[in-house]
Amino acid sequence: MNPTPSSKPTSRTDPGTASHPSSADLLDAARAAAQAAGQHAWKNRDRRSEVVATFAHDVKLRLDLESQEVAESVLRQRFPHHRIRGEESTGTAEGVDPATCEWIIDPIDGTVNFSHGLPLWCCSIAVRSGGRMRAGVVYAPALDECYTATDDGPAECNGRRLAVSSVNSLSTALVMTGLDKGIDPRLPPFEIFRTLSASVQKARIMGVAALDLCRVAAGQADAYFENGIYIWDIAAAGLIVERAGGRSETLADLGSGRLRHIASNGQIHEELRNLIQAVLSQTGG
Ligand code: IPD
Ligand code: CA
Numbered sequence: 001m002n003p004t005p006s007s008k009p010t011s012r013t014d015p016g017t018a019s020h021p022s023s024a025d026l027l028d029a030a031r032a033a034a035q036a037a038g039q040h041a042w043k044n045r046d047r048r049s050e051v052v053a054t055f056a057h058d059v060k061l062r063l064d065l066e067s068q069e070v071a072e073s074v075l076r077q078r079f080p081h082h083r084i085r086g087e088e089s090t091g092t093a094e095g096v097d098p099a100t101c102e103w104i105i106d107p108i109d110g111t112v113n114f115s116h117g118l119p120l121w122c123c124s125i126a127v128r129s130g131g132r133m134r135a136g137v138v139y140a141p142a143l144d145e146c147y148t149a150t151d152d153g154p155a156e157c158n159g160r161r162l163a164v165s166s167v168n169s170l171s172t173a174l175v176m177t178g179l180d181k182g183i184d185p186r187l188p189p190f191e192i193f194r195t196l197s198a199s200v201q202k203a204r205i206m207g208v209a210a211l212d213l214c215r216v217a218a219g220q221a222d223a224y225f226e227n228g229i230y231i232w233d234i235a236a237a238g239l240i241v242e243r244a245g246g247r248s249e250t251l252a253d254l255g256s257g258r259l260r261h262i263a264s265n266g267q268i269h270e271e272l273r274n275l276i277q278a279v280l281s282q283t284g285g
Helices: 023-043 062-078 111-116 188-199 209-217 231-243 269-283
Strands: 051-055 058-061 083-086 102-109 122-129 132-140 145-150 174-177 202-205 223-229 247-255 258-264
Touching (some): 023 102, 023 122, 023 132, 051 062, 058 111, 062 102, 102 111, 132 209, 145 209, 188 269, 223 231, 223 269, 247 269, 258 269
Parallel strands (some): 083 102, 174 223
Antiparallel strands (some): 102 122, 247 258
C-alpha cells in the first residue's frame, strides 16, 4: 500500500497576508509538512529497528528525528520566522510571543506501534497564534487517512466531513485511553482505567493518542482520556474534535509538559470528567 492522500486546497474565507497568514494558508502548510514527514517514515519503514534510545516503556527511532526534520524544513521554507515546537525538536518554545505563529509537531505519534510494524501511527501538526489553534493535520500513511481542521472551517478526513457521535451516556460509550509512559501500577491512571472499563461499554488502548482523538471526531469512538500526554499529541486532533462538534479539554498540567486531557462528543463530557475527578479525589491523585 502506498497511499496518496488528498492534497486539495481548502476553501479560503480569509485571504491572509505574508505576515498574517489565513487559517487556510496555515492548513495547506501543515498538510504539506505532515504528508512529507509521514511519507518519509512510511517509505523508510524497513528501517524501523534503527533505535536511538530505549526506555522501559518507550523507544525513540532514527525515523522520529528524521521525520521531524522533514516537517520542519517544509514549514521553514514557507514561514521562516515562525516558532517550531516538536517532540523531537531541538528548538525551544520558551517566551513565545502569543501573536507569533507556533507550530506544534509530533513527527510519529505511536512510535512503539510503528516500531513493531503496526499501522496505527500518524504524523500530527498543529499551528497556533493569538492563544488559539488555527489549523491541525493528523496524517496516518499506513491507513491512508488525513484528518484536517481549521478554526474557521469543518473537520474532515480525506475531504469527507466529520461529525461526532450522538451517544449520550458513558454506559454505552466506546472510550479511548492510553497508559502514561512513566507507568507505575500504583498511580491513579490505573484506578481510572479500572473504573472507566467498568463504567463504559468498552475502553480501548490503541497506542496513538492523536488518532484516538480523530476517532472521536469521526464518531467512531465517543470519548478519550489520558494522563501524562503532551501538547504535540493532542494539539491538532483536539482542534479536529472541536470542529467536528465535540469538546477537547486539558484538565490539569501535571508538570514537565505532561497533561491530563479529555475529549468527547460533548454529550458525555461532564459525565466523563466527573468520573475521572471522583477517582482522583478517592486516590489522592
Ligand atoms: C504516545 C502515544 C500513545 C500515548 C502516549 C504517547 P508517542 O506518543 O500517543 O498513545 O499513550 O502517552 O506518548 O511517544 O508515540 O509520540
Ligand atoms: Ca512521537
